[in-house]
Each structure stands twice: as C-alpha cells, then as structure tokens.
Amino acid sequence: MNKTKQQAAGGTDAEIAVSARNVTMDFGAPIPAVDNASFDVEKGSFLTILGPSGSGKTTLLRMIAGFQTPTSGTITIGGKPVDAAPAHRRSVGMVFQKLALFPHMTAAENVAFPLKMRRVNPADIPGKVETFLNLVKLDGYADRRPHELSGGQQQRVAIARALVFEPELLLLDEPLAALDRKLREEMQLEFRRIQKELGVTTINVTHDQREALVVSDDIIVMDNGKIQQHAKPVGLYRAPNNLFVAGFIGISTFMDGVATNEGIKIGNDMLIGTLTKGVKAGETARGAVRAEQIRIAPSSDALGSLDMMLEGQVEDVIFEGERLTYVVASDRLPDVKFQIYHHDPHEFDLFEPGAAVSFGWNGRDMKVFPCHPQ
Structure with missing residues (x-):
C-alpha cells in the first residue's frame, strides 16, 4: 500500500491516513x-471537525467518504485518491445521526450485514459479530431488534x-x-474507549464543543x-487563533477598544492582556478573557497578585450544577x-446578586485580537 508520511513533533515520521489538499466545494452560493x-490525519488518531450549522463540516466529511466530489483539490485515504474505488468498496465505516438500523433484523443480524455484503466466509461471521457486540458491551443483546433496544444500545449496534x-x-x-445529555456524555467516553482499543483512524463531525474536547x-x-484552526484540544482551548474560535470554544467576555503594547485601552482604562498575531498598536481590537480565568473575591486584597483588577457588582448568579456563573x-x-465561573464548589452562596466584589485576571489570560477579518 502507498503510505504517506509527514514529519511529526519530536522528529519522528508519522503515517498519514487521510490527507486533504486545497479542497473546495462550491455549490454556487455566495461563499x-x-x-x-x-489538513492531514495521522493513522490511529481521532480527529473532530467542529463548527456551527452551515460551517461546511458535514460537506467536508461527505467528500472524505466519497459521497461528493470536490469542485477542486484532492483527498487521499492511505495515499490513494478517495475516488479510486466506488464508495461501497472502500474500507470506510460510517455512523450517522440517523442510525439506519434494519428494523426487521436483530442486533446480531444488523452487525453481520456488512460482512455478508463483503462475502466473508459464513463460518467466520458469528465469531466476528460476537466479538464486536462484546466490544460495545452488548453481549446478551444479540437477538433483540432495534425497537427492543434503548437509544444508547441502538447507537452501540451501529458502532459495532x-x-x-x-x-x-x-x-x-x-x-x-x-x-x-447524560447518555450523550456516556457515549462520548465509549467512543473514545473503543477508538483507543482498536486504534482505528476516526474522523468525527459535531457542533458540540465538549464532545470535541473529550474525544x-x-x-x-x-x-x-474555512478551517479557522487545527490544533490539539488543549492548544485550541488555551490559544485560540482568532475571535471566532475564542467565542465558539468555551465562555468568554469580550471588550472592544484600541490595542496597545500592554493590552487594550477602553476610554481611559488600560486592560492588561496579550496581543495575538495580526494586532497592531493603535488599531481597534477586541479583548477576550475566559470565564474560568477571571478570579473573583470580596476584596482586592483577597485576590492576591493579579496583573489586572477591577471593582464591580454581581448582577446575576446562574446555578449550573457543577458550578456557579456570576454576571x-x-x-x-x-x-x-x-461572566465569571466560581472556583470554590463548596461555597456556592459566597456572592448574592447586588454584592460588591473585586475581580481580575493575569495578562497572559486575556487575548487581544484584531477586529478585522484574518
């Protein structure tokens, strides 16, 4: 097989499973x-394509699957063009939002179907079906039809x-x-477990930022x-490329002003921050600081040593179960x-609406972005 490699971090060669180069799909709309x-996807890795509705993520996945042909550009799987073989003959498994399980078939029969279509030796099929039902923790459910299974169990059948x-x-x-939500979060961990156990290269499409970060x-x-950023989850969260990524991942407070070498100036106030790529002193800019990076306390003395401190008043308190969010x-x-996340889950009643508080952040935690498109 033609194997494509790239130089990975640390100086080692990483085998590339999927490669896209200058891929465009134009349906004749304004954009x-x-x-x-x-982009490249390393063999055995789990890539998530994340974005809002209409961002192009599903269209990109459909081109990788071979269901749509790019207007321009190339996509290869294992070093071979994606259209080198018809879709039903490619070594690609798919799981959709609409699971498309056959209602008249049992769980085992649904799992066996792709093996029969590929003319696998009939004697080998029961053992393979049992192995993969066990993998998704459905041993004992082989004879149940989809309507006899819960949503999560149906999902596991589709994965198998x-x-x-x-x-x-x-x-x-x-x-x-x-x-x-609860089942979705459980299944996110299951996807991660199964993918790591099998080592299968996986590309996932979602609009759920938590799912993307978890799996x-x-x-x-x-x-x-457009691809706004391609990064590891931690790098993406801590160092967003632009305003869109900063706003789409996590909860941030945004402030408009004029960029300076120290951060951003709003009126006569200098807010300490870190300039990102493309920001020039004297130009309009927007600062962004995440809710968990702002510290809040009854007084400035209680905040300790921070680069930036302000006085304020609590306008609202939002209880979210595992945390409080102060406005x-x-x-x-x-x-x-x-918007500020509470950092002490044992004292949820620390500040009530109307309370006077001090809050602030360190300069590295407020990113200053250009307001013009990048």
Whole structure:
C-alpha cells in the first residue's frame, strides 16, 4: 500500500491516513461550502471537525467518504485518491445521526450485514459479530431488534456494524446529536474507549464543543467553509487563533477598544492582556478573557497578585450544577458584562446578586485580537 508520511513533533515520521489538499466545494452560493481546506490525519488518531450549522463540516466529511466530489483539490485515504474505488468498496465505516438500523433484523443480524455484503466466509461471521457486540458491551443483546433496544444500545449496534469489517477509517456524522445529555456524555467516553482499543483512524463531525474536547486527539474548527484552526484540544482551548474560535470554544467576555503594547485601552482604562498575531498598536481590537480565568473575591486584597483588577457588582448568579456563573458589571466598563465561573464548589452562596466584589485576571489570560477579518 502507498503510505504517506509527514514529519511529526519530536522528529519522528508519522503515517498519514487521510490527507486533504486545497479542497473546495462550491455549490454556487455566495461563499463555498468548503473553501480551500488542507489538513492531514495521522493513522490511529481521532480527529473532530467542529463548527456551527452551515460551517461546511458535514460537506467536508461527505467528500472524505466519497459521497461528493470536490469542485477542486484532492483527498487521499492511505495515499490513494478517495475516488479510486466506488464508495461501497472502500474500507470506510460510517455512523450517522440517523442510525439506519434494519428494523426487521436483530442486533446480531444488523452487525453481520456488512460482512455478508463483503462475502466473508459464513463460518467466520458469528465469531466476528460476537466479538464486536462484546466490544460495545452488548453481549446478551444479540437477538433483540432495534425497537427492543434503548437509544444508547441502538447507537452501540451501529458502532459495532461500522467496525465489524475492520475498516481503515471510521467516519462519524453527529451520531450522538439525538441523545439526551447524560447518555450523550456516556457515549462520548465509549467512543473514545473503543477508538483507543482498536486504534482505528476516526474522523468525527459535531457542533458540540465538549464532545470535541473529550474525544479528540486533534480538532479542526470550521466557519463559513474555512478551517479557522487545527490544533490539539488543549492548544485550541488555551490559544485560540482568532475571535471566532475564542467565542465558539468555551465562555468568554469580550471588550472592544484600541490595542496597545500592554493590552487594550477602553476610554481611559488600560486592560492588561496579550496581543495575538495580526494586532497592531493603535488599531481597534477586541479583548477576550475566559470565564474560568477571571478570579473573583470580596476584596482586592483577597485576590492576591493579579496583573489586572477591577471593582464591580454581581448582577446575576446562574446555578449550573457543577458550578456557579456570576454576571458582574463594573462602573469603569459600563458596556461590558463579565461572566465569571466560581472556583470554590463548596461555597456556592459566597456572592448574592447586588454584592460588591473585586475581580481580575493575569495578562497572559486575556487575548487581544484584531477586529478585522484574518
């Protein structure tokens, strides 16, 4: 097999399972559905394509699957063009939001179906089906039909069916979107466990930022057909490339002003921050600081040593179960509402609406972005 390699971090060669170069899909709308996308997916890794509705993520996945042909650019799987073989003969498993299980078949029969279509030796099929039902923790459910299974169990059958013929590539098209939150979070961990156990290269599409951060080795963020950033989850979260990524991942407070070498100036107030690529002193800019990076306390003395401190008043307190979110206003910045996560889960009643508080952050935690498109 033709194997494509790239130089990976640390100086070692990493085998590339999927490669996209300058891929565009233009349906004739004002902007292309996918615009000049280029990226590589290492063999055995889990990549998530993340973005809002209409960002182009599903179109990109469909081109990787071979269901749509790019207007321009190339996509290879295992070093071979994606259109080198018809879709049904490619070594690609897929799980969709609509699971498309056969209602008249049992779980075992659904899982066996792709093996029969590939003319696997009938004597080998029962053992393979049992192995993959066990993998997704459905041993004992082989004889049940889809209507006799819960949503999560149906999802597991779909996963087993997509993996039973041991594909080179697994594609996931928002398969968890229809599940309730608790089950969705459980299945996210299951996807991660199964992918790590099998080592199958996986590309997942979702609009759920938590899912992307939980399951992925790498994340691509898309908007308006363009790749906005491609990074490891921690790097993506801590160092967003631009305003869109900063706003789409996590909860941030944004402040408009004029960039300086120290941060951003709003009126007569200098807010300490870190300038990102493309920001020039004297130009309009927007600062962004994440809710968990702002510290809040009854007084400035209680905050300790921070680069930036403000006085304010709590306007609202939002209980989210595992945390509280404070909405805080400051007379110095009347147009800004700061969202701040509580950092002590044992004292949820620390500040009530109307309480006077001090809050602040370190300069490295507020990113200053250019307001013009990048």
